[in-house]
Amino acid sequence: MSKYDSHLKCSFCGKSQEQVRKLIAGPGVYICDECVDLCNEILDEELFDSGTAIAQPVPRREAPADRPKAAPAIALGQIPKPREIKHYLDDHVIGQDEAKKVLSVAVYNHYKRLSYLQGIEGEAPEDLVELQKSNILLIGPTGCGKTLLAQTLAR
Structure with missing residues (x-):
């Protein structure tokens, strides 16, 4: 615990x-x-006063009907290779070759990790292989292409 943790207080x-x-x-x-309990009591009172009394807690909001509930299965063969991802980025972004190379490998590994995790549901924990997650920080001056790279990858 750091010395600042003892100074935390409810806002x-x-x-x-x-x-x-x-x-x-x-x-x-x-x-x-x-304060959370107090807020819940206030909300319950307001719901009761408005005539919409509920005997159970308010359910969590569900995802919109047009969005799928679960991500579709990703087949390892469908994942574009890092070279293909970089080629796509080369077609849309000028320069930043090192960033494109690093991002291409990271995106490929991300999808590979998702594919692996979808295939292991229900397996014993001791049988699992841990695939590391990579974080990337894009740093640079305004206008160098950080946002363009991220937007292009998102497409």
């Missing part, structure tokens, strides 16, 4: 981390379990 009630059971972190804010 709503101001209680410190030591004064509550659980402190949930958000982007730049924190909320304690007591």
Whole structure:
């Protein structure tokens, strides 16, 4: 635990981390379990007052009907090779050869990893091989093609 963790407090009630059971972190804010409970009570009251009383917790929102529930199976033979991905990027992005090469390999490995994970559902953990995930940070001046590379890959 770092020295800053003891200074964390709920952004709503101001209680410190030591004064509550659980402190949930958000982007730049924190909320304690007591404030979450209070919010739930307020929402339940409002639903009850409006005539839409519910006996069960509010269900989570589901994905839109037009989106598939599960990702389609990826066959290893359908995944374009890194050389093919780089060639596609070469057709759409000028320069940045090193970045295109690194991104091509990372995208290929990502799809290979997804394909592997789809094929191992239900297998024993000791039989599994761990495939490492690679993170890439694109750094450069404005206008050098970072966003264009990402957008082109997304297509």
